[in-house]
Amino acid sequence: MRTAHPFRPPPPDRDEPLLDVAGIEVRYGGIRALTSVSLHVRRGEVVALIGANGAGKTTTLRSLVRVVPWSAGRATFNGVDLSPLSTEEVTELGISLVPEGRAIFPNLTVRENLEIGAYLHRNKQAMQESLEDVVKLFPRLGERLAQEGGTLSGGEQQMLAIGRAVMARPSLLLLDEPSLGIAPKLARQIFEAIRAIAASGVTVLVVEQNTRLALEVAARGYVLRTGEVAKEGASKALLDDPEVREAYLGGH
Amino acid sequence: MSWLLNALAQGSMIALIALGYTMVYGVLRLINFAHSEVLMMSGYVAFLVDDRLLGGYQHGGTRGVLISTAVAVVAAVLLGVGIEAFAYRPLRARARGATARIAPLVTAIGVSMLLQSVAQLAFTATPQKFDPRLAPPVGYVVLIAAVVMAGLYALVHLTWIGKAMRAVSVNAEAARLMGIRPSRVIAVTFAIGSGLAAIGAVLYSTTQASIEPTMGSSIGTLAFVAAVFGGIGSIPGAMLGGVLLGFLGELVKFTSFSGMKDAIVFLLLVLVLLFRPAGLLGSARARRSSRRAWRGRARTFAPSTGGIRRACAGS
Amino acid sequence: MKRVPAWVLVLVGCAVCVGLDYAYSATVAADRGMKFWLMIAVACAINVLSATALNVVNGMAGQFSIGHAGFVGLGAYLGGAVAAYVAVAMKIPLAALHDNLSFVQSLIIVPCVVVPVAVVCAAVGFVVGLPSLRLRGDYLAIVTLGFSEILRLTVLGTVEDTAKNPITKAIAALGGSLGYRGPKLDGDFVGIPSVAGPFWTVGIAAFAVFLALRLKRSGFGRALRAVREDEIAASAVGVDPARYKVTAFVLAAAGAGIAGALLAIKRDGPGIVSPANMRFDKSFEVITMVILGGSGSVSGAAIGAVLYTAVFYLSEEALNQAARAGVGFLANVDAAALRMALFALTLVIVMLVRPEGLFGERELFEKKRVAR
Numbered sequence: 001m002r003t004a005h006p007f008r009p010p011p012p013d014r015d016e017p018l019l020d021v022a023g024i025e026v027r028y029g030g031i032r033a034l035t036s037v038s039l040h041v042r043r044g045e046v047v048a049l050i051g052a053n054g055a056g057k058t059t060t061l062r063s064l065v066r067v068v069p070w071s072a073g074r075a076t077f078n079g080v081d082l083s084p085l086s087t088e089e090v091t092e093l094g095i096s097l098v099p100e101g102r103a104i105f106p107n108l109t110v111r112e113n114l115e116i117g118a119y120l121h122r123n124k125q126a127m128q129e130s131l132e133d134v135v136k137l138f139p140r141l142g143e144r145l146a147q148e149g150g151t152l153s154g155g156e157q158q159m160l161a162i163g164r165a166v167m168a169r170p171s172l173l174l175l176d177e178p179s180l181g182i183a184p185k186l187a188r189q190i191f192e193a194i195r196a197i198a199a200s201g202v203t204v205l206v207v208e209q210n211t212r213l214a215l216e217v218a219a220r221g222y223v224l225r226t227g228e229v230a231k232e233g234a235s236k237a238l239l240d241d242p243e244v245r246e247a248y249l250g251g252h
Numbered sequence: 253m254s255w256l257l258n259a260l261a262q263g264s265m266i267a268l269i270a271l272g273y274t275m276v277y278g279v280l281r282l283i284n285f286a287h288s289e290v291l292m293m294s295g296y297v298a299f300l301v302d303d304r305l306l307g308g309y310q311h312g313g314t315r316g317v318l319i320s321t322a323v324a325v326v327a328a329v330l331l332g333v334g335i336e337a338f339a340y341r342p343l344r345a346r347a348r349g350a351t352a353r354i355a356p357l358v359t360a361i362g363v364s365m366l367l368q369s370v371a372q373l374a375f376t377a378t379p380q381k382f383d384p385r386l387a388p389p390v391g392y393v394v395l396i397a398a399v400v401m402a403g404l405y406a407l408v409h410l411t412w413i414g415k416a417m418r419a420v421s422v423n424a425e426a427a428r429l430m431g432i433r434p435s436r437v438i439a440v441t442f443a444i445g446s447g448l449a450a451i452g453a454v455l456y457s458t459t460q461a462s463i464e465p466t467m468g469s470s471i472g473t474l475a476f477v478a479a480v481f482g483g484i485g486s487i488p489g490a491m492l493g494g495v496l497l498g499f500l501g502e503l504v505k506f507t508s509f510s511g512m513k514d515a516i517v518f519l520l521l522v523l524v525l526l527f528r529p530a531g532l533l534g535s536a537r538a539r540r541s542s543r544r545a546w547r548g549r550a551r552t553f554a555p556s557t558g559g560i561r562r563a564c565a566g567s
Numbered sequence: 568m569k570r571v572p573a574w575v576l577v578l579v580g581c582a583v584c585v586g587l588d589y590a591y592s593a594t595v596a597a598d599r600g601m602k603f604w605l606m607i608a609v610a611c612a613i614n615v616l617s618a619t620a621l622n623v624v625n626g627m628a629g630q631f632s633i634g635h636a637g638f639v640g641l642g643a644y645l646g647g648a649v650a651a652y653v654a655v656a657m658k659i660p661l662a663a664l665h666d667n668l669s670f671v672q673s674l675i676i677v678p679c680v681v682v683p684v685a686v687v688c689a690a691v692g693f694v695v696g697l698p699s700l701r702l703r704g705d706y707l708a709i710v711t712l713g714f715s716e717i718l719r720l721t722v723l724g725t726v727e728d729t730a731k732n733p734i735t736k737a738i739a740a741l742g743g744s745l746g747y748r749g750p751k752l753d754g755d756f757v758g759i760p761s762v763a764g765p766f767w768t769v770g771i772a773a774f775a776v777f778l779a780l781r782l783k784r785s786g787f788g789r790a791l792r793a794v795r796e797d798e799i800a801a802s803a804v805g806v807d808p809a810r811y812k813v814t815a816f817v818l819a820a821a822g823a824g825i826a827g828a829l830l831a832i833k834r835d836g837p838g839i840v841s842p843a844n845m846r847f848d849k850s851f852e853v854i855t856m857v858i859l860g861g862s863g864s865v866s867g868a869a870i871g872a873v874l875y876t877a878v879f880y881l882s883e884e885a886l887n888q889a890a891r892a893g894v895g896f897l898a899n900v901d902a903a904a905l906r907m908a909l910f911a912l913t914l915v916i917v918m919l920v921r922p923e924g925l926f927g928e929r930e931l932f933e934k935k936r937v938a939r
């Protein structure tokens with residue numbers, strides 16, 4: 001089921017997945033949020049995770065960066081078992097999460113927000129280069145470097161959150177609902193940027209409610225339903241799937 | 253003119269100590285009641301080193317005070333970081349639910365009481381005094397405090413650890429996603445706050461107050477009020493609050509209520525809290541943080557509300 | 568009817584209290600050992616009352632008050648003053664006033680003290696509780712601390728010879744740091760009459776515990792718990808958080824006030840009301856009792872109070888005896904500080920090992936609730 005990637009050269013020769021998640025279960029108190037989620041992401045791939053509200057998409061991402069612990073199952077990144085690690089250690093491995101609701105630092109300036117993104121490297125010159133890359137990616141941020149993060153619009157804040165994550169130079173970028181609460185035009189811009197980030201060699205796993213937008217950018221997708229993977233496949237196949245169309249694409 | 257300088261000196265000493273409260277509150281949302289005891293203990297360390305080891309004014313002179321201040325700063329840093337590691341850190345790991353809000357506060361009060369009683373056991377309740385000739389001129393007090401605070405400002409705004417501190421104080425989870433280790437940041441915060449308290453303690457005890465086990469609760473409480481005054485969690489707020497309290501204290505001296513200076517300070521504190529709950533400089537941020545707390549809670553319950561929503565949609 | 572056993576219990580309790588009271592007055596002169604135990608019983612009862620009251624705010628309503636000693640102190644000053652004036656009005660001779668008063672006299676004086684103290688403290692509690700509508704958590708705690716410190720520092724701040732205007736003069740009449748010793752009669756301080764024996768202290772404390780238990784199990788208690796867990800959710804189901812929070816403060820203040828009054832007028836009491844009653848460590852003591860027992864648990868708070876008080880007095884006695892027996896180093900140790908250090912250490916350890924206290928929110932003979 002490896003389909004030709006529409007926007008990228010064929011994946012590198014190493015075949016083993018960068019991220020391999022096997023049967024993860026997450027509980028909040030007595031409630032099971034994820035019953036068993038298994039998925040994998042190969043190097044250089046863009047993979048979408050779609051599903052309805054409460055299906056467990058956000059929980060999946062948050063458990064991957066160890067913000068919520070999983071009670072069963074296993075996940076490896078680059079062959080490293082993630083279960084004994086803390087959030088910071090996972091981040092140090094090269095996984096960056098752009099959290100839902102963006103979680104930028106509102107009373108820090110845009111520049112400071114981005115600088116903190118590069119905290120892992122703490123090197124003036126490398127940081128300067130990353131900063132230039134981000135500004136190239138999101139020219140709007142470049143115009144607002146001295147502004148406080150909290151004064152940005154929703155779409156700009158999302159750009160800032162993505163930019164901040166890119167500053168860490170991750171090999172895997174996790175995005176949680178990047179289009180949430182953002183004007184359609186800006187959402188499209190943001191997905192263009194995600195495409196560009198992926199083109200620069202970063203592997204991307206994106207959670208979206210805007211199924212069409214996500215599947216347009218991703219090569220493959222997983223459909224999550226009540227804490228389980230209900231369907232998986234190439235984006236094209238999913239877009240054509242009558243059930244998916246019915247449930248997530250509405251009458252469009 | 254000398255009146256102005258006095259008020260400023262008073263205020264800057266209060267501010268030095270208030271910074272410790274405000275910084276810890278910033279990163280942990282915890283009122284570190286034990287901070288006042290760090291202040292008291294470092295006062296004792298400075299006094300004992302200067303008086304017993306360096307021979308006080310006769311032999312040590314100003315140099316002796318400087319050395320003992322350095323020792324006191326080190327001791328305060330160790331004590332502050334130690335308190336954090338042994339009393340607060342284990343609690344953060346395990347307390348949850350309704351106890352998660354109150355347990356740290358109770359522990360902080362407990363540690364404060366513990367240290368105060370230990371000091372009483374070790375040093376007795378008899379007040380100790382620095383030789384009055386060791387007191388730095390009022391102008392120096394202001395200068396020292398100003399330099400230290402400028403240094404702190406630079407540290408917080410220009411260094412990596414300072415940025416990490418600010419990030420953790422705004423949103424610890426997001427900071428962890430950047431690879432920042434909150435436990436390290438918290439330890440550094442305690443270290444800096446305690447060090448500042450030690451400097452404040454030496455300035456205080458050389459210029460006016462005697463060193464006794466309860467000095468923490470009197471001076472520390474004043475500093476704490478200053479921190480709340482300016483908006484607890486806000487560094488410039490603590491500086492402003494300290495200076496304001498300094499002026500207030502000097503002003504009350506002119507009225508017939510001079511004996512009630514501290515009562516008036518508390519009355520003002522209550523009024524400030526009632527009409528501007530987040531203090532003078534902390535308003536927007538505190539409001540945001542409380543909003544975030546609500547959002548965080550909503551997220552914790554997300555799976556269940558999702559279920560409810562689905563159920564509603566289904567019916 | 569289910570209520571009957573409870574009332575029977577109350578009656579039996581009253582009988583026991585009266586018995587204790589007579590035992591107390593009868594043995595006062597005769598048996599030092601017996602007196603010691605009864606003294607502890609009185610102290611325990613007063614602390615049980617105080618802790619039960621604090622538990623309503625801190626445990627049941629989840630509002631963190633650290634100014635409880637302010638109410639206790641207010642009750643002590645007010646109760647002491649009322650008792651002294653009533654005693655003077657009863658024309659009890661000065662010499663008799665300095666000794667314990669009789670049980671019959673207590674039947675007149677104590678109700679005269681308890682009722683106004685409860686009313687005034689409840690009113691003050693209402694005022695102090697109002698900020699709870701605007702403030703949460705730490706900020707509210709600061710306000711309660713501010714309240715008790717304002718009271719204490721105001722009393723401390725003025726002494727007679729420096730008092731210049733009517734306000735400061737009135738405050739100076741409270742005696743400043745020397746403490747309040749009642750009005751002057753023939754140029755001599757009347758002192759606070761020592762009148763409330765086990766009948767009153769144990770009786771009132773038992774009644775308070777009983778009341779608190781009923782309260783917890785009533786709709787009011789459930790509403791308080793709802794407010795504690797989630798104010799927004801509580802108001803969404805029709806519980807008005809404002810009303811319940813303020814009511815909790817009022818109840819706690821009234822209870823603390825009565826405890827303070829009893830502290831001032833208890834048998835073999837100090838005959839003086841000291842501003843030290845309002846110090847922060849007194850609030851801390853009560854918090855320790857409540858937390859030790861498990862905040863939210865009525866029997867937990869009561870047992871915490873008894874444990875704390877008993878250990879407090881027994882350790883003091885033990886230290887005294889050890890010092891008398893010539894255990895050398897103990898003679899030079901500050902016993903109060905040592906005890907405080909041990910209590911504080913215990914509290915910190917309890918917080919680290921069992922943050923919910925001995926009982927959690929459960930009651931003494933209640934089964935553990937199934938985890939949600």
